[in-house]
Amino acid sequence: MVTLGVVVGSTRPGRMGAxxxxxxxxxxxxxxxxxxxxxxxxxxxxxxxxxxxxxSSRAYQHQHTREWSRRVEALDAVVLVTPEYNSSFPAPxxxxxxxxxxEWRRMPVGLVGYGMTxxxxxxxxxxxxxxxxxGMVPAGAVQLPLRQRVDTAGVLRPIAAEDAALDGLLxxxxxLTTLLRPAQAVAA
Amino acid sequence: MVTLGVVVGSTRPGRMGAxxxxxxxxxxxxxxxxxxxxxxxxxxxxxxxxxxxxxSSRAYQHQHTREWSRRVEALDAVVLVTPEYNSSFPAPxxxxxxxxxxEWRRMPVGLVGYGMTxxxxxxxxxxxxxxxxxGMVPAGAVQLPLRQRVDTAGVLRPIAAEDAALDGLLxxxxxLTTLLRPAQAVAA
Numbered sequence: 001m002v003t004l005g006v007v008v009g010s011t012r013p014g015r016m017g018a019x020x021x022x023x024x025x026x027x028x029x030x031x032x033x034x035x036x037x038x039x040x041x042x043x044x045x046x047x048x049x050x051x052x053x054x055x056s057s058r059a060y061q062h063q064h065t066r067e068w069s070r071r072v073e074a075l076d077a078v079v080l081v082t083p084e085y086n087s088s089f090p091a092p093x094x095x096x097x098x099x100x101x102x103e104w105r106r107m108p109v110g111l112v113g114y115g116m117t118x119x120x121x122x123x124x125x126x127x128x129x130x131x132x133x134x135g136m137v138p139a140g141a142v143q144l145p146l147r148q149r150v151d152t153a154g155v156l157r158p159i160a161a162e163d164a165a166l167d168g169l170l171x172x173x174x175x176l177t178t179l180l181r182p183a184q185a186v187a188a
Numbered sequence: 189m190v191t192l193g194v195v196v197g198s199t200r201p202g203r204m205g206a207x208x209x210x211x212x213x214x215x216x217x218x219x220x221x222x223x224x225x226x227x228x229x230x231x232x233x234x235x236x237x238x239x240x241x242x243x244s245s246r247a248y249q250h251q252h253t254r255e256w257s258r259r260v261e262a263l264d265a266v267v268l269v270t271p272e273y274n275s276s277f278p279a280p281x282x283x284x285x286x287x288x289x290x291e292w293r294r295m296p297v298g299l300v301g302y303g304m305t306x307x308x309x310x311x312x313x314x315x316x317x318x319x320x321x322x323g324m325v326p327a328g329a330v331q332l333p334l335r336q337r338v339d340t341a342g343v344l345r346p347i348a349a350e351d352a353a354l355d356g357l358l359x360x361x362x363x364l365t366t367l368l369r370p371a372q373a374v375a376a
Contacts, residue, residue, distance in 0.1 A: 048280050
């Protein structure tokens with residue numbers, strides 16, 4: 001069975017990322033029947049990269065690195081949920097990516113951006129060379145314009161077109177997983 | 189008198205950033221007679237962005253934010269020294285930038301990248317939209333190819349062309365400061 005990781009890339013108080021991630025999780029579980037592992041970086045609580053060796057060596061000195069490695073390695077595909085800070089991705093997400101290397105390699109990845117003015121599209125664009133450098137296989141991206149999608153109570157309300165776009169992205173992720181990791185996909 | 193900040197953007201053990209920053213500091217002090225304030229993010233030791241309000245509000249809840257704000261506000265221009273991790277900038281540098289807003293506005297900025305395969309040029313390119321979003325005024329960039337410039341003892345040895353490129357960048361920074369902050373420049 002395919003296990004999809006959903007990474008909540010923001011950790012600041014008041015973030016919308018957890019709501020966006022739950023939206024992704026809900027569509028993945030209900031529409032595609034995937035097993036979802038939520039990876040909330042606020043809970044993972046990595047420090048700033050503190051390994052001396054390049055992660056490709058896997059010579060990890062710290063327990064938090066080994067634990068993060070174990071959790072990522074258990075995934076077949078991943079969705080990175082990213083806010084946009086100053087036209088790019090936030091530090092905790094880049095840090096969590098930089099901590100590992102081989103664990104990300106050949107992993108299908110979808111990007112879900114959100115933001116006030118550009119719907120997270122610049123953060124998504126900034127992430128593309130990063131995930132490519134890590135050898136991940138991008139399936140595409142979905143962007144949420146927060147100004148139009150958060151109601152007065154602070155609740156995220158994607159529209160049908162965004163649900164459809166996310167379903168499409170998740171479908172592409174699953175197809176890439178079938179191609180790249182056929183053993184897991186067959187068991188799904 | 190103009191005060192130039194030099195930010196060491198990497199914090200991991202074994203980093204080359206401190207050596208690169210000392211190179212920048214030395215040229216700025218000796219060649220241009222600038223007062224240099226070294227801002228080593230390993231010593232600044234900010235946590236991941238933990239302010240709830242957008243920094244443009246300046247409604248800082250934490251002492252570390254107020255202290256970082258005070259230090260950045262004392263600068264007239266800044267050089268960001270960045271390694272390249274996975275084709276982009278490292279998390280601590282983005283985090284330190286995201287913590288503030290008005291403090292960076294209209295501040296002349298130079299970028300000094302370094303790296304093994306692309307000399308930090310992709311990290312520099314990734315930073316450009318970020319510093320622009322913060323309203324900083326980019327003076328240009330210098331890149332150091334580490335593979336060719338670190339000797340067997342691990343000592344950074346820039347060549348004369350790189351010294352000249354850095355001097356040019358520092359000169360442009362000073363000129364921009366003269367234009368943008370005439371009061372400080374006149375007193376220099």
